[in-house]
Amino acid sequence: MLYKILDKNHHKEFLSNLVANVKMVGPKKKDDSCHDFTSIKDVDEIDTAYQKTTIPPAKKILFPSTENLVRFRLGETIESEGLLESSETVLFGINAWDIAGMNFLDRFFSTDFADENYIAKRKALTVIGIDTEPTETNFAHYMDSEYVIEGFDLYFTDLGDRFFVRIATAKGNALLDRFAHIKDIEENDLKDFNKYMNVYRKKFKLEINMKNFLDNFENIYDKKGVWEELAEKCYSCGSCNLVCPTCFCFNVKDDINLDLKTGQKMREWDSCMIPEYGLVAGEHNFRPSKENRLKQRYRCKLITYKEKYGKNSCVGCGRCIEACLAKINIAEDINAIKKEVNV
Numbered sequence: 001m002l003y004k005i006l007d008k009n010h011h012k013e014f015l016s017n018l019v020a021n022v023k024m025v026g027p028k029k030k031d032d033s034c035h036d037f038t039s040i041k042d043v044d045e046i047d048t049a050y051q052k053t054t055i056p057p058a059k060k061i062l063f064p065s066t067e068n069l070v071r072f073r074l075g076e077t078i079e080s081e082g083l084l085e086s087s088e089t090v091l092f093g094i095n096a097w098d099i100a101g102m103n104f105l106d107r108f109f110s111t112d113f114a115d116e117n118y119i120a121k122r123k124a125l126t127v128i129g130i131d132t133e134p135t136e137t138n139f140a141h142y143m144d145s146e147y148v149i150e151g152f153d154l155y156f157t158d159l160g161d162r163f164f165v166r167i168a169t170a171k172g173n174a175l176l177d178r179f180a181h182i183k184d185i186e187e188n189d190l191k192d193f194n195k196y197m198n199v200y201r202k203k204f205k206l207e208i209n210m211k212n213f214l215d216n217f218e219n220i221y222d223k224k225g226v227w228e229e230l231a232e233k234c235y236s237c238g239s240c241n242l243v244c245p246t247c248f249c250f251n252v253k254d255d256i257n258l259d260l261k262t263g264q265k266m267r268e269w270d271s272c273m274i275p276e277y278g279l280v281a282g283e284h285n286f287r288p289s290k291e292n293r294l295k296q297r298y299r300c301k302l303i304t305y306k307e308k309y310g311k312n313s314c315v316g317c318g319r320c321i322e323a324c325l326a327k328i329n330i331a332e333d334i335n336a337i338k339k340e341v342n343v
Protein backbone atom coordinates (compact mmCIF):
# COMPACT_ATOMS: atom_id res chain seq x y z
CA MET A 1 0.00 0.00 0.00
CA LEU A 2 1.34 3.44 -0.97
CA TYR A 3 0.36 6.62 0.87
CA LYS A 4 0.12 10.07 -0.71
CA ILE A 5 -1.46 13.45 0.06
CA LEU A 6 -3.96 15.35 -2.06
CA ASP A 7 -4.44 18.94 -0.94
CA LYS A 8 -8.06 20.04 -0.61
CA ASN A 9 -7.57 22.81 -3.18
CA HIS A 10 -6.71 20.17 -5.81
CA HIS A 11 -9.56 17.82 -4.94
CA LYS A 12 -12.24 19.36 -7.14
CA GLU A 13 -9.82 19.53 -10.05
CA PHE A 14 -9.17 15.79 -9.65
CA LEU A 15 -12.89 15.00 -9.67
CA SER A 16 -13.53 17.31 -12.66
CA ASN A 17 -10.80 15.54 -14.60
CA LEU A 18 -12.38 12.19 -13.77
CA VAL A 19 -15.87 13.33 -14.80
CA ALA A 20 -14.50 14.71 -18.08
CA ASN A 21 -12.49 11.64 -18.98
CA VAL A 22 -14.03 8.46 -17.56
CA LYS A 23 -17.43 6.88 -17.05
CA MET A 24 -18.14 7.70 -13.43
CA VAL A 25 -20.67 6.62 -10.84
CA GLY A 26 -20.90 8.43 -7.51
CA PRO A 27 -23.18 9.39 -4.61
CA LYS A 28 -25.90 11.86 -5.52
CA LYS A 29 -28.63 13.20 -3.24
CA LYS A 30 -31.89 11.41 -4.08
CA ASP A 31 -34.18 13.01 -1.51
CA ASP A 32 -33.92 14.33 2.05
CA SER A 33 -33.46 10.87 3.49
CA CYS A 34 -30.97 9.18 1.20
CA HIS A 35 -28.40 9.21 -1.57
CA ASP A 36 -27.98 6.89 -4.52
CA PHE A 37 -25.00 5.83 -6.63
CA THR A 38 -25.78 7.07 -10.14
CA SER A 39 -23.98 8.18 -13.27
CA ILE A 40 -22.16 11.51 -12.71
CA LYS A 41 -22.08 14.00 -15.58
CA ASP A 42 -21.20 17.14 -13.63
CA VAL A 43 -18.77 17.32 -10.72
CA ASP A 44 -21.27 19.36 -8.65
CA GLU A 45 -23.69 16.42 -8.65
CA ILE A 46 -21.33 14.47 -6.38
CA ASP A 47 -22.27 14.66 -2.71
CA THR A 48 -19.96 12.67 -0.47
CA ALA A 49 -21.39 14.17 2.73
CA TYR A 50 -24.02 11.47 2.93
CA GLN A 51 -24.84 9.97 6.28
CA LYS A 52 -27.90 7.92 5.48
CA THR A 53 -26.81 4.80 3.73
CA THR A 54 -27.48 4.62 0.03
CA ILE A 55 -30.34 2.35 -0.92
CA PRO A 56 -29.99 0.14 -2.86
CA PRO A 57 -26.32 -0.40 -2.09
CA ALA A 58 -23.61 0.03 -4.71
CA LYS A 59 -23.60 -3.75 -5.23
CA LYS A 60 -26.26 -3.07 -7.91
CA ILE A 61 -23.39 -2.00 -10.22
CA LEU A 62 -21.91 -5.50 -10.06
CA PHE A 63 -25.05 -7.51 -9.40
CA PRO A 64 -28.05 -5.63 -10.85
CA SER A 65 -31.54 -6.33 -9.49
CA THR A 66 -32.46 -7.78 -12.92
CA GLU A 67 -29.98 -8.96 -15.51
CA ASN A 68 -30.26 -10.85 -18.81
CA LEU A 69 -27.85 -13.78 -18.86
CA VAL A 70 -28.67 -15.63 -22.09
CA ARG A 71 -30.56 -14.73 -25.29
CA PHE A 72 -32.27 -17.66 -27.06
CA ARG A 73 -34.24 -18.49 -30.21
CA LEU A 74 -36.56 -21.48 -30.33
CA GLY A 75 -36.80 -23.49 -33.56
CA GLU A 76 -36.06 -27.00 -34.67
CA THR A 77 -33.01 -26.52 -32.54
CA ILE A 78 -32.52 -23.99 -29.76
CA GLU A 79 -29.93 -21.31 -30.47
CA SER A 80 -28.52 -19.49 -27.49
CA GLU A 81 -25.96 -16.81 -26.82
CA GLY A 82 -24.50 -15.76 -23.46
CA LEU A 83 -24.83 -12.07 -22.62
CA LEU A 84 -22.02 -10.32 -20.84
CA GLU A 85 -22.29 -6.62 -20.16
CA SER A 86 -19.47 -4.60 -18.66
CA SER A 87 -17.69 -1.32 -19.34
CA GLU A 88 -14.78 0.46 -17.65
CA THR A 89 -16.29 2.53 -14.82
CA VAL A 90 -14.93 4.49 -11.88
CA LEU A 91 -17.00 4.11 -8.73
CA PHE A 92 -16.28 7.12 -6.53
CA GLY A 93 -17.35 7.76 -2.94
CA ILE A 94 -18.15 4.30 -1.58
CA ASN A 95 -17.42 3.80 2.12
CA ALA A 96 -15.49 1.06 3.91
CA TRP A 97 -18.40 -1.19 4.92
CA ASP A 98 -19.83 -1.20 1.40
CA ILE A 99 -16.40 -2.08 0.01
CA ALA A 100 -16.34 -4.90 2.60
CA GLY A 101 -19.75 -5.95 1.22
CA MET A 102 -18.32 -6.06 -2.31
CA ASN A 103 -15.32 -8.03 -1.06
CA PHE A 104 -17.73 -10.60 0.33
CA LEU A 105 -19.61 -10.77 -2.98
CA ASP A 106 -16.26 -11.12 -4.83
CA ARG A 107 -15.56 -14.25 -2.79
CA PHE A 108 -19.05 -15.59 -3.19
CA PHE A 109 -19.23 -15.11 -6.96
CA SER A 110 -15.76 -16.55 -7.61
CA THR A 111 -15.54 -19.48 -5.17
CA ASP A 112 -17.14 -22.88 -5.97
CA PHE A 113 -18.44 -21.45 -9.27
CA ALA A 114 -17.24 -18.45 -11.26
CA ASP A 115 -20.01 -16.05 -12.18
CA GLU A 116 -18.74 -14.56 -15.46
CA ASN A 117 -21.23 -11.68 -15.46
CA TYR A 118 -20.25 -10.52 -11.98
CA ILE A 119 -16.52 -11.01 -12.55
CA ALA A 120 -16.52 -9.08 -15.86
CA LYS A 121 -18.19 -6.10 -14.16
CA ARG A 122 -15.85 -6.24 -11.16
CA LYS A 123 -12.74 -6.31 -13.39
CA ALA A 124 -13.98 -3.24 -15.25
CA LEU A 125 -14.58 -1.30 -12.02
CA THR A 126 -12.09 1.11 -10.46
CA VAL A 127 -13.05 1.78 -6.85
CA ILE A 128 -12.28 5.02 -5.00
CA GLY A 129 -13.37 4.84 -1.37
CA ILE A 130 -14.01 7.56 1.21
CA ASP A 131 -14.98 7.56 4.89
CA THR A 132 -18.53 8.60 5.64
CA GLU A 133 -20.22 9.27 8.97
CA PRO A 134 -21.97 6.23 10.48
CA THR A 135 -25.69 6.43 11.25
CA GLU A 136 -27.15 5.47 14.64
CA THR A 137 -28.00 2.00 13.22
CA ASN A 138 -24.49 1.30 11.97
CA PHE A 139 -22.29 -1.24 13.81
CA ALA A 140 -19.63 -1.73 11.10
CA HIS A 141 -16.83 -1.17 13.61
CA TYR A 142 -17.95 -4.27 15.53
CA MET A 143 -18.00 -6.31 12.30
CA ASP A 144 -14.43 -5.21 11.37
CA SER A 145 -15.74 -3.27 8.39
CA GLU A 146 -15.11 0.38 9.31
CA TYR A 147 -11.64 0.08 7.73
CA VAL A 148 -10.71 -1.98 4.67
CA ILE A 149 -7.34 -2.88 3.22
CA GLU A 150 -8.52 -4.48 -0.03
CA GLY A 151 -11.26 -4.20 -2.60
CA PHE A 152 -10.42 -0.63 -3.66
CA ASP A 153 -7.90 1.09 -5.91
CA LEU A 154 -7.73 4.38 -4.01
CA TYR A 155 -9.11 5.36 -0.62
CA PHE A 156 -9.47 8.98 0.55
CA THR A 157 -9.52 10.04 4.19
CA ASP A 158 -10.38 13.65 4.95
CA LEU A 159 -7.79 15.18 7.31
CA GLY A 160 -9.30 18.67 7.22
CA ASP A 161 -7.07 20.63 4.86
CA ARG A 162 -5.93 17.57 2.87
CA PHE A 163 -6.83 14.03 1.95
CA PHE A 164 -4.72 11.10 3.07
CA VAL A 165 -4.78 8.81 0.03
CA ARG A 166 -4.17 5.09 0.26
CA ILE A 167 -3.14 3.59 -3.09
CA ALA A 168 -3.84 -0.14 -3.31
CA THR A 169 -3.35 -0.89 -7.01
CA ALA A 170 -1.35 0.14 -10.07
CA LYS A 171 -4.66 1.12 -11.69
CA GLY A 172 -5.33 3.56 -8.83
CA ASN A 173 -1.81 4.93 -9.02
CA ALA A 174 -2.15 5.52 -12.78
CA LEU A 175 -5.40 7.42 -12.20
CA LEU A 176 -3.69 9.76 -9.73
CA ASP A 177 -0.68 10.21 -12.02
CA ARG A 178 -2.98 11.19 -14.86
CA PHE A 179 -5.51 13.38 -13.11
CA ALA A 180 -4.26 14.66 -9.72
CA HIS A 181 -1.59 16.85 -8.16
CA ILE A 182 -0.39 14.66 -5.31
CA LYS A 183 2.39 15.01 -2.76
CA ASP A 184 4.50 12.55 -0.81
CA ILE A 185 3.48 12.08 2.82
CA GLU A 186 5.40 13.49 5.74
CA GLU A 187 5.64 12.08 9.27
CA ASN A 188 2.82 14.25 10.64
CA ASP A 189 0.44 13.01 7.88
CA LEU A 190 0.68 9.44 9.13
CA LYS A 191 0.26 10.59 12.75
CA ASP A 192 -2.81 12.65 11.80
CA PHE A 193 -4.27 9.70 9.91
CA ASN A 194 -3.91 7.39 12.93
CA LYS A 195 -5.40 10.06 15.19
CA TYR A 196 -8.30 10.45 12.77
CA MET A 197 -8.99 6.69 12.77
CA ASN A 198 -9.07 6.58 16.58
CA VAL A 199 -11.68 9.34 16.64
CA TYR A 200 -13.59 7.82 13.71
CA ARG A 201 -13.97 4.43 15.42
CA LYS A 202 -15.57 6.10 18.44
CA LYS A 203 -18.39 7.41 16.21
CA PHE A 204 -19.90 3.92 15.96
CA LYS A 205 -22.32 4.11 18.87
CA LEU A 206 -24.34 0.95 18.32
CA GLU A 207 -22.39 -1.71 20.16
CA ILE A 208 -22.79 -5.41 19.58
CA ASN A 209 -21.04 -8.31 21.21
CA MET A 210 -19.95 -11.03 18.79
CA LYS A 211 -17.78 -12.84 21.36
CA ASN A 212 -18.73 -16.55 21.43
CA PHE A 213 -21.66 -15.79 19.13
CA LEU A 214 -21.35 -19.12 17.30
CA ASP A 215 -21.63 -21.14 20.54
CA ASN A 216 -24.44 -18.95 21.81
CA PHE A 217 -26.33 -19.33 18.57
CA GLU A 218 -25.94 -23.12 18.56
CA ASN A 219 -27.14 -23.25 22.16
CA ILE A 220 -30.44 -21.60 21.35
CA TYR A 221 -30.81 -23.02 17.83
CA ASP A 222 -33.67 -25.34 18.81
CA LYS A 223 -34.80 -23.56 21.93
CA LYS A 224 -38.59 -23.27 21.99
CA GLY A 225 -40.02 -19.79 21.92
CA VAL A 226 -36.83 -17.78 21.25
CA TRP A 227 -37.16 -17.54 17.48
CA GLU A 228 -40.93 -17.17 17.64
CA GLU A 229 -40.40 -14.13 19.86
CA LEU A 230 -37.68 -12.56 17.68
CA ALA A 231 -39.71 -13.06 14.49
CA GLU A 232 -43.13 -12.34 15.98
CA LYS A 233 -43.62 -9.00 14.23
CA CYS A 234 -42.00 -9.96 10.90
CA TYR A 235 -44.20 -9.29 7.84
CA SER A 236 -42.06 -11.56 5.60
CA CYS A 237 -41.72 -8.62 3.20
CA GLY A 238 -38.08 -9.25 2.21
CA SER A 239 -37.00 -5.58 2.46
CA CYS A 240 -34.07 -6.54 4.69
CA ASN A 241 -32.69 -8.69 1.86
CA LEU A 242 -33.20 -6.11 -0.86
CA VAL A 243 -31.24 -3.36 0.91
CA CYS A 244 -28.39 -5.58 2.11
CA PRO A 245 -24.98 -5.08 0.47
CA THR A 246 -24.11 -8.76 0.85
CA CYS A 247 -27.35 -10.60 0.00
CA PHE A 248 -26.68 -12.59 -3.14
CA CYS A 249 -29.71 -14.86 -3.66
CA PHE A 250 -31.26 -14.73 -7.09
CA ASN A 251 -33.87 -16.48 -9.15
CA VAL A 252 -33.43 -17.37 -12.82
CA LYS A 253 -36.41 -17.38 -15.17
CA ASP A 254 -37.24 -17.49 -18.87
CA ASP A 255 -38.68 -14.32 -20.32
CA ILE A 256 -40.34 -15.16 -23.65
CA ASN A 257 -40.95 -12.38 -26.18
CA LEU A 258 -44.35 -11.80 -27.84
CA ASP A 259 -43.22 -13.66 -31.00
CA LEU A 260 -43.08 -16.80 -28.81
CA LYS A 261 -39.82 -17.73 -30.56
CA THR A 262 -37.21 -15.59 -28.91
CA GLY A 263 -36.51 -14.63 -25.37
CA GLN A 264 -33.97 -14.27 -22.64
CA LYS A 265 -32.98 -16.12 -19.53
CA MET A 266 -32.79 -13.52 -16.82
CA ARG A 267 -31.96 -13.39 -13.15
CA GLU A 268 -33.49 -11.19 -10.50
CA TRP A 269 -32.80 -10.67 -6.80
CA ASP A 270 -34.59 -13.09 -4.54
CA SER A 271 -35.33 -12.94 -0.82
CA CYS A 272 -34.90 -15.70 1.76
CA MET A 273 -37.42 -13.96 4.05
CA ILE A 274 -40.47 -14.43 1.82
CA PRO A 275 -42.53 -17.64 2.15
CA GLU A 276 -42.13 -18.59 -1.57
CA TYR A 277 -38.33 -18.81 -1.25
CA GLY A 278 -38.41 -22.35 0.14
CA LEU A 279 -41.33 -23.53 -1.99
CA VAL A 280 -40.60 -26.41 -4.38
CA ALA A 281 -42.60 -28.71 -6.66
CA GLY A 282 -45.45 -30.56 -4.95
CA GLU A 283 -46.22 -27.51 -2.75
CA HIS A 284 -43.54 -28.53 -0.27
CA ASN A 285 -41.98 -25.62 1.57
CA PHE A 286 -38.62 -26.10 3.29
CA ARG A 287 -39.07 -22.95 5.37
CA PRO A 288 -42.75 -22.32 5.85
CA SER A 289 -42.48 -20.32 9.09
CA LYS A 290 -41.14 -16.80 9.54
CA GLU A 291 -39.16 -17.74 12.67
CA ASN A 292 -37.34 -20.42 10.71
CA ARG A 293 -36.55 -17.96 7.92
CA LEU A 294 -35.23 -15.35 10.35
CA LYS A 295 -33.06 -17.96 12.08
CA GLN A 296 -31.66 -19.05 8.70
CA ARG A 297 -30.98 -15.41 7.72
CA TYR A 298 -29.03 -14.74 10.90
CA ARG A 299 -27.11 -17.98 10.48
CA CYS A 300 -26.21 -17.01 6.89
CA LYS A 301 -25.14 -13.49 7.90
CA LEU A 302 -23.27 -14.30 11.09
CA ILE A 303 -22.02 -17.90 10.97
CA THR A 304 -22.08 -19.72 7.61
CA TYR A 305 -19.57 -17.48 5.84
CA LYS A 306 -17.50 -16.88 8.93
CA GLU A 307 -16.89 -20.64 8.84
CA LYS A 308 -16.37 -20.71 5.07
CA TYR A 309 -14.36 -17.53 4.34
CA GLY A 310 -13.32 -16.43 7.84
CA LYS A 311 -15.47 -13.29 7.54
CA ASN A 312 -19.07 -12.53 8.46
CA SER A 313 -21.35 -11.77 5.56
CA CYS A 314 -22.92 -9.01 7.64
CA VAL A 315 -20.82 -5.84 7.44
CA GLY A 316 -22.92 -3.95 10.00
CA CYS A 317 -24.20 -1.24 7.64
CA GLY A 318 -27.56 -1.02 9.45
CA ARG A 319 -29.67 -0.76 6.27
CA CYS A 320 -31.89 -3.71 7.21
CA ILE A 321 -32.64 -2.05 10.57
CA GLU A 322 -33.73 1.14 8.82
CA ALA A 323 -35.74 -0.70 6.16
CA CYS A 324 -37.70 -2.97 8.51
CA LEU A 325 -41.24 -1.73 9.13
CA ALA A 326 -41.59 -4.23 11.98
CA LYS A 327 -38.51 -2.73 13.68
CA ILE A 328 -36.64 -6.03 13.73
CA ASN A 329 -33.09 -5.10 14.58
CA ILE A 330 -30.23 -7.51 13.82
CA ALA A 331 -27.90 -5.69 16.24
CA GLU A 332 -30.36 -5.91 19.13
CA ASP A 333 -31.02 -9.55 18.25
CA ILE A 334 -27.31 -10.41 18.33
CA ASN A 335 -27.16 -9.00 21.85
CA ALA A 336 -30.49 -10.67 22.77
CA ILE A 337 -29.14 -14.07 21.70
CA LYS A 338 -26.15 -13.59 23.99
CA LYS A 339 -28.41 -12.58 26.86
CA GLU A 340 -30.68 -15.56 26.27
CA VAL A 341 -27.75 -17.95 26.73
CA ASN A 342 -26.44 -16.17 29.80
CA VAL A 343 -29.79 -16.21 31.56
Ligand code: SF4
Nearest residue numbers: 234235237238240324
Ligand atom coordinates in the same frame (compact mmCIF):
# COMPACT_ATOMS: atom_id res chain seq x y z
S1 SF4 B 1 -37.71 -6.27 6.63
FE1 SF4 B 1 -38.41 -6.81 8.70
S2 SF4 B 1 -40.55 -7.42 8.39
FE2 SF4 B 1 -39.58 -7.48 6.35
S3 SF4 B 1 -38.87 -9.61 6.15
FE3 SF4 B 1 -37.15 -8.41 6.99
S4 SF4 B 1 -37.33 -8.72 9.22
FE4 SF4 B 1 -39.34 -9.30 8.35
Ligand code: SF4
Nearest residue numbers: 244314315317318320
Ligand atom coordinates in the same frame (compact mmCIF):
# COMPACT_ATOMS: atom_id res chain seq x y z
S1 SF4 C 1 -27.57 -7.91 7.48
FE1 SF4 C 1 -28.29 -5.79 7.74
S2 SF4 C 1 -26.62 -4.76 8.84
FE2 SF4 C 1 -25.79 -6.68 8.02
S3 SF4 C 1 -24.89 -6.11 6.03
FE3 SF4 C 1 -27.00 -6.77 5.62
S4 SF4 C 1 -28.24 -4.91 5.67
FE4 SF4 C 1 -26.27 -4.43 6.61
